[in-house]
Amino acid sequence: MSGESAFSGIQDGVGPWISSSRAPADNRLDMDTSAEHLVGAVTAFNALKWGYLSAITGFDSGTAAPSDGHIEVLYHFCRGPSVATFRVKLPREDPSVPSIGPLVPSAVMYERELSETMGVNVAGLPGRKRQFLSDDWPEKVYPLRKDFTMESAAATHAEAPTVGGEDEPGTFIIPIGPQHPALKEPGHFELAVDGEIVTHANIRLGYVHRGIEKGAEDRSWVHNIYLMERICGICSHIHATAYVLGVESLAGVAVPPRAQAVRTIFCELERIHSHLLWLGVAAHQAGFDTLFMYSWRDRETVMDLLEELSGNRVNYSVNLLGGVKYDIVGKAADSIRRGLDFLERRLKRYLKIVTTDESFLRRTRGVGTITFDEANRLGTIGPTARASGVSRDLRVEAPYMAYRDFPVVPVLDSRCDLEARFVVRINELFESCRLTREILNRMPAGELSVPAPRKVPEGEVISRVEAPRGELFYYIRSTGGAKPDRVKVRTPSLCNWAAVLSVAVGHKLADIPMIMVGIDPCFSCNDRSITLRRRGAPGGVPGALEQWSWEDLRQYGIKYYAGGGR
Amino acid sequence: MMQSTLRKVLDKAALWSRINSPWLVHFNSGSCNGCDIEILATLAPRYDLERFGVKLQGSPRHADVLICTGPVTRLARERLLRTYEQMPVPKFVIAVGSCSITGGAFHGCYNIVGDIGDVIPVDVYVPGCPPRPEAIIDGVVQLLTKLKGAVPARARTAETPFGGAE
């Protein structure tokens, strides 16, 4: 599908609302519009049913001097390998756009991030005041602006005293309890329940917000590989891969095929370890700790393989700008084959368990259903989307690296419920095993890397890859220097939260842990607290706020179903 | 005379019990999860920390040792403090991972504190990105060894940072 025909129809559809357009790359179409015309453009674009909103990027083209440059907001819509972007230029003082949330539900999360970190005023944005930055972050200080300084980010209330160490005898009485009035814990998930049924769900992110995108602007192109790897310890390789693919594209570096093959093998091995990890975590959420133990034990096989290949179990650091560091030959390749054989046997067992075990099915069959249309409307991606019949898999639609020569067979399921999500992920692993074997058998010969320049030419690039959780989106911008001007990362979990929050409403409280874990959110998100607002529940004061921990909610679900699911 | 000998014996018994029964509670202050996965692996059957008397508890109120990862993001900071305060004395802290020491790979990023020791007193740091399960076990053993050598420092709990006891 050539770039031109992929975008045909768009220009006509949105013509009146855009001022100019161009194709900076084969698979990209950039359309300039303004804040006034944005809603019109997106409305017309939606009517075309061309693609889904993948990310919203904001960048500051200026420098430390506030009067330079402008703020630009990019709305990236994707369809297969093609990316159609609406671009809005805004002045640095008081940049303002309307929210497109009413048109595209998943936009709300991205717009909030934009408004908090870039300081763009998004008119009509619903929801809580702060999502990504903490409540004590000062007003009008936007970290992604070029004139941001660390001093300006000092907390707005007096620093809490740190705890010192001293010998003291006796016992201390510390007031604790869920009704502690001073407990200003920002609940990570906010749920309103009526009896047993959830009537409203909201989410608070920001616990793992470290400021990496800003940090990337301070590090050289190579240094950033190591930073991007540590966005997530579970899918570290795919992050680094997305980044280097983008930079190599900008720099015009042609990576040798053997290096691409090695990268791909690591990607698939990572997918295996990630899905097995998720299987164990999901089983643990449902109270089936045995399955948790088994799957994590089997996962050690992959960890051993990764260690044998790269020297580290986590953060394998395979990528260079221009290739890879390690080769896969001889003994290592045999180990991989043996490991895959073992895993395939185990996977068959797990598939049987998740599809036939009654107590497991009671918690997954027919629960958390996201219909095909809903999945499309809410912009769901990854295995969650594929379990609803939506065939979104970048390895298939927009093959990159070795996927061009070694095609992936997409794994779909039409049942749309939690059980389908289990089945899809396990079946994907069969596919990963098959693919890895094939690549090993026909590894392209050649070098492992080629040199890459220290300074990357000016330009923008969008790099999209299929992480275990779904589409990973990187936008990288260079102004010709030794450091990136802007790196924007949109992780797959962010895309799927809209779907979860929407499907949570109407379900029982006891189903919520499984529904949330069904999209495979980043593991650390499981450690969050929950604010519950009850209406008419036994033993609960109506309207009172309760603070639960994630563990409380998990136990609640387990006991609910163990008790017969009344 | 009798009293002080009795005191000594009791102290020794108390110390022995703390070294041999360290119960952990785990907290992630914003890390990438790499260390947390390795900590879980440490407690899993392959490495079996129960040999040392270690048990993973769900509530800080049952724990002696807080095993903590991450560079402490701003939002996580208060939760970390509160978790620490909920632990009864005597209590100890193990900080796992390079980012819990200096911020590690995230050093200089705007939303982190960096050093867990700036928020709560840390007894043992385990560097690595992430450290292997064997290294984490070594960290736990180092803590226990440290306890043998000195009277354990008991941390005084500060007044709640939100002011006003209830």
Added chain:
Amino acid sequence: MNVVLALIALVLFPGGLFVILGSLAFEYADRKLIARFQNRVGPRWFQPLADLVKLLVKEEIVPTGVNRGLFNGLPVAALAASLTAALYVPMAGLAPAWGFRGDLVVTVYLLMMMTLCIGLAGANTLDRFSLIGSTRALTQLFSYEAPFLLALLGPSIAAGTWRISEVNGYARENVWMIVTQPLGFVVALIGLMGKLELPPFDAPEAETEIVSGALTEYSGRGLAFFRLGRDVELLVGLTLISAFYLGGLANPLHFILKTLALLFVTAGLQSLFARLRIDQTVGLWWRAGAVLALVQLLLLIVLKLLGVRL
């Protein structure tokens, strides 16, 4: 029994200290067996003692708003009840330190105290489950405590007495009642495991949040006492069941062999049965099993009335 001997029996042997050390030993054996079943190394022999001492010297955090007297008193009451129950069973294979007609009922009641205390402890907090908590404790009583009593009544009826030492004597003379009343045996063992919340019987049809909810409020001495009380109950329960169903306890050797055999079985159930089907099947089985035990009991009574020698 003169006062000195009585005190020794109460505090040192076969009650008091002996029971405490014995139950710590049993906890060790239980955890070690489970570890080995799971292909792990497991704890060291002194681990339960270290855990106990550690908790005793740890700070106890008292939540605000609770009744201090109840909060501090309930763990003590629970432990005291378990220790008292130990005095009426043939501990160490010797004759029980005390006994009287009907002491079986009293003993089972004392063993029930633990659950009641934990239930009250849960209701005592400002926890969100406070109101629901007390009802759940009662439900647990019906799930496990009542069948446990019924299962112990079987041998008692066969022996024609309410006195534990006499049932023990009867069991020594006759065919092992595990053979003649197999259902009762299973119900008794599982009833004991359910009482003590040992997996996989820790989530029966009644929700048991109250139990774990209560224990999370305790951190130091209180937790130590509750845990020790549970260990003592395990020891006492196993002693009773092996005395009744495994042919009586005539001497210390019998005691060690038979109770450890039962412990092996419970450890096995805890680890090997941890498969996925348990939640549902346990609930169903339990309803069926308890009813059948009741039926068997009635059968026994009828047979006894008809003069059939068992």
